[in-house]
Every structure is written in C-alpha cells, then in structure tokens.
Amino acid sequence: MSYEAIVIGVSAGGLNALHTIIPELPKEYPLPVIVVQHRLPEADDFLTTYLDQESKLHVKQAEPREPIQQGVYIAPAGYHLLVERDRTFGFSVDPKVNNAIPSIDVLFETAADAYQNKLVGIVLTGANSDGSQGLKFIKKNGGLTIVQAPNTAESPFMPKAAIEALEVDHIMPLVDIGAFLKTLPYTEKA
Amino acid sequence: MIQQDTLKFEIEQLLEAIDFRYGYDFRHYARASLERRIKHRVGLSGLKHVTEMIPKILHDPNYFDLFLKDMSITVTEMFRDPYVFKKIRGDVCTHLSTYPRINIWHAGCATGEEVYSMAILLKEEGLLEKTRIYATDYNDYSLAIAKKGIYGAEHMKLFTKNYIASGGKTSFSDYYVSKYNSAKIDESLKQHITFANHNLMKDQVFAEMHLIVCRNVLIYFDKELQNRVLDLFKQSLIHRCYLILGDKETLDFSCVNDEFELSSKKERIYRKKNVL
Numbered sequence: 001m002s003y004e005a006i007v008i009g010v011s012a013g014g015l016n017a018l019h020t021i022i023p024e025l026p027k028e029y030p031l032p033v034i035v036v037q038h039r040l041p042e043a044d045d046f047l048t049t050y051l052d053q054e055s056k057l058h059v060k061q062a063e064p065r066e067p068i069q070q071g072v073y074i075a076p077a078g079y080h081l082l083v084e085r086d087r088t089f090g091f092s093v094d095p096k097v098n099n100a101i102p103s104i105d106v107l108f109e110t111a112a113d114a115y116q117n118k119l120v121g122i123v124l125t126g127a128n129s130d131g132s133q134g135l136k137f138i139k140k141n142g143g144l145t146i147v148q149a150p151n152t153a154e155s156p157f158m159p160k161a162a163i164e165a166l167e168v169d170h171i172m173p174l175v176d177i178g179a180f181l182k183t184l185p186y187t188e189k190a
Numbered sequence: 191m192i193q194q195d196t197l198k199f200e201i202e203q204l205l206e207a208i209d210f211r212y213g214y215d216f217r218h219y220a221r222a223s224l225e226r227r228i229k230h231r232v233g234l235s236g237l238k239h240v241t242e243m244i245p246k247i248l249h250d251p252n253y254f255d256l257f258l259k260d261m262s263i264t265v266t267e268m269f270r271d272p273y274v275f276k277k278i279r280g281d282v283c284t285h286l287s288t289y290p291r292i293n294i295w296h297a298g299c300a301t302g303e304e305v306y307s308m309a310i311l312l313k314e315e316g317l318l319e320k321t322r323i324y325a326t327d328y329n330d331y332s333l334a335i336a337k338k339g340i341y342g343a344e345h346m347k348l349f350t351k352n353y354i355a356s357g358g359k360t361s362f363s364d365y366y367v368s369k370y371n372s373a374k375i376d377e378s379l380k381q382h383i384t385f386a387n388h389n390l391m392k393d394q395v396f397a398e399m400h401l402i403v404c405r406n407v408l409i410y411f412d413k414e415l416q417n418r419v420l421d422l423f424k425q426s427l428i429h430r431c432y433l434i435l436g437d438k439e440t441l442d443f444s445c446v447n448d449e450f451e452l453s454s455k456k457e458r459i460y461r462k463k464n465v466l
Contacts, residue, residue, distance in 0.1 A: 063438065064409050076438060080223070082220075082226075083222060084222045090223055090409070092409065092410065093265055093409075101265075106226070109226070110222040113222070113225070
C-alpha cells in the first residue's frame with residue numbers, strides 16, 4: 001500500500017499541535033498535506049505565515065481550483081475546503097457542518113472520494129466532534145486513519161470522539177506523528 | 191469497477207436527467223459540493239443510490255423542487271467582509287456619484303443579505319435615491335427569502351458588528367424591526383431593489399450596469415461556466431465601472447482578464463478598462 005495525500009483536522013490547541021508535526025517534515029516531503037484548523041471566519045492568515053516560517057516544507061493557504069501538489073495547504077477561514085476528483089481544491093459557503101466552517105468532515109469526505117485508499121486522515125486536538133464521520137469515511141474507502149492519543153491533546157474531546165466512532169488504525173502521541181508520517185510509503189508520480 | 195466510478199457515473203446521469211426535464215444544467219457546477227448535497231438528499235429520501243433519484247426527478251416536479259431547495263442553501267451575512275463595504279463607501283461611491291442614475295446588479299444574490307447591505311450603504315452615502323439595484327438568482331427559494339428580508343434575530347449581533355466595521359454611519363438597529371425571533375429589514379429599502387429570477391447558466395444581459403457584485407458564486411462553477419458569466423458581466427458593465435468578486439475569487443486566468451484592471455486587490459474590486 002502507498003499513499004498520495006494526507007488530510008489533517010484540528011481545532012482547539014491546533015497551533016501547538018501543527019507546530020509539533022509540520023516543521024518535522026523535510027523540504028521534499030512527497031505527500032501533500034491538507035489542513036483544516038477550526039477558527040473564526042474573520043481570522044487572518046497568521047497560522048499559515050507562522051507555520052511557513054517554522055517549516056522546511058512550503059505552507060500556504062489553499063486557493064480555489066488550485067492543483068494539489070507537494071506542500072502544506074491550510075483551509076482559509078470562512079469557507080469549506082473540498083477536494084475535487086481531479087485533485088484540485090473546491091470552495092463553498094454552504095452551511096456550517098458540526099457548527100464549523102471550514103468543517104473537517106467536509107474536507108475528509110471529499111478527499112476520500114478523490115483519493116480513495118490512497119489517503120491518510122489524521123484527527124488532532126479539539127473540543128468538538130468534527131472529523132469523526134469524515135475519518136470513518138476514509139477508513140471505509142480503504143485509507144489509513146490516525147488519531148492523536150487523547151492524553152497528549154490540549155483538548156482531548158475530538159480525538160476521543162473519533163476513537164469512539166471507528167476502529168482507527170493508529171492512536172499515537174503527538175510527538176510521534178511527524179516521524180511516522182516520514183515513514184509512509186508514497187506513490188511515485190508517473 | 192470501484193464504487194467511486196459508479197457514483198460519478200450516477201451523478202452524471204442525474205444531472206443529465208435534470209437538464210433534459212427542467213432545463214437546468216448543473217453539469218458546469220464544481221462537483222465536490224454538488225455531490226455532497228446530492229448524497230445528503232439521497233440519505234434524506236431513504237434511498238440507497240443516486241440513480242434511484244432519477245425516476246423521482248423525472249416524474250415528480252415536487253421532488254425536483256426539493257432538489258432546487260437543497261441547491262439554494264448557501265450562507266452569507268450582512269456586510270460580510272466589512273472591509274469590502276468600507277472600500278465601496280470610498281472609491282466606488284465617489285465614482286458612482288458622478289452618474290445621474292445608477293444601476294447595480296447583485297448576480298446570484300441568494301438570500302439577499304448583501305443586497306440589503308448595499309442598499310443601506312448607498313442610503314448613507316446619499317446615492318440610494320438615484321439607484322436601482324437588480325438582485326437576481328436562479329433559485330426561487332432563495333429569492334423568496336431575499337424578497338421577504340426577514341432574518342433570524344440571532345444573526346443581528348454579527349450583522350451589527352460587521353456594519354460598524356464597514357464604516358456604518360448610524361445605528362444598525364435603525365434598519366430593522368425586531369419581531370419575535372426575527373428581524374425584518376426596513377421596507378423602504380426595497381423600493382430601490384428589483385428581485386428577479388435570472389439564471390447565470392443560460393440567461394443574457396438585461397441592462398447596463400455601473401456596478402456588478404457577484405461574491406462567492408463563481409466558486410461553485412467550473413471554468414467554462416465562470417467564463418460565460420464573466421463575459422456577461424463584461425458586456426453588461428459600462429466602461430470604467432466596477433465588478434466585485436468574493437474574497438477568494440479572481441479574474442486571473444479568466445477570459446476577461448485583459449479587459450479589467452484590479453482596482454483593489456484585497457477587496458477583489460475590478461474596474462472595466464476603457465476600450466481604445
């Protein structure tokens with residue numbers, strides 16, 4: 001089995017969690033990493049700028065119709081981020097899902113449609129249950145599912161909800177996730 | 191065959207049936223959000239497969255109405271992205287004020303929040319009396335909500351905050367009346383607004399405009415439909431007049447890119463060039 005993309009969902013406590021994982025990835029890390037971090041619609045792009053500064057990989061805000069390639073893509077505030085089947089980004093201002101826009105479930109479910117069993121889904125710290133259904137769908141489509149060990153989460157509710165919703169493949173401490181991602185087999189580009 | 195391919199095929203069949211029977215061509219919609227809505231409706235209808243929707247769509251116009259209703263649900267706010275409205279109060283209004291009559295087109299106005307925001311802004315800038323706002327959408331469900339101008343009272347806190355940030359000149363509560371759990375927007379604003387059904391997928395230009403506002407509509411369209419719509423806007427706009435897109439939308443790489451200049455980047459305000 002090899003993979004073609006990683007999706008990450010994170011809410012309360014996300015800045016620290018992402019800062020633990022993303023900077024650990026090497027400059028040429030082959031898998032695109034797509035992140036939904038819950039935040040207020042009027043939030044600026046501090047998160048993106050900060051992570052980009054701290055990381056070897058390029059971190060940027062996702063843009064509509066942008067082809068998904070190497071690097072880290074952050075969902076902008078105030079929009080749902082979706083993955084189209086042709087592996088470009090879709091945007092919507094559909095109603096909130098799980099009281100969130102962007103919603104983790106929306107990203108995960110559409111990414112699972114686009115990448116099928118070539119997708120890795122990760123649920124990190126957070127204070128609600130967004131992401132559980134999406135992670136379940138990733139698993140159903142044959143993808144790999146990872147949840148941050150709740151006792152290492154600033155806010156354990158979201159990881160716990162995911163662990164309850166499905167039989168996840170790996171539950172691991174926050175500090176181990178980055179190293180694990182580096183070991184993932186990936187599909188060479190044709 | 192993997193299940194995914196089946197789903198894609200099923201959705202194409204469904205969209206073709208809708209176009210054949212009702213003349214709405216959703217094939218140029220961005221697929222991912224459309225699929226989510228369709229899957230949601232399949233679940234609500236107690237169906238297993240998207241193809242099971244097809245006979246219902248073909249033979250039951252009420253069921254198609256449900257589908258249209260699903261498609262009408264997008265969410266916006268009054269004075270969404272307040273900094274955009276602040277910018278309109280400045281440069282754009284200064285230019286608009288030089289015309290004896292002003293036509294404004296809110297294309298894809300959805301449930302109308304931004305239309306009323308514009309009317310309030312123009313009133314405060316002293317331009318509403320000479321303005322006609324055309325607020326159009328293809329979806330009658332959205333239009334009905336827009337025409338009523340009644341919104342949940344729970345939104346007023348956010349709308350008020352946005353209004354103030356947009357440079358509002360009085361108190362936002364001057365513009366609505368609270369009743370039970372809802373807020374009704376000031377009736378007098380409606381005298382300057384024409385709500386009408388207009389389908390960006392197939393209808394044509396209907397008047398010359400000084401300002402076209404089309405925010406967070408193009409994100410739902412594919413490249414081809416985006417270009418069709420942008421070409422309509424180009425035809426409809428008077429030279430040196432304005433087009434305003436959504437926060438994440440741009441004319442870059444579109445078929446009209448050469449015919450507009452960027453007036454302010456952050457606010458996504460474009461200006462039609464003079465033809466030499």
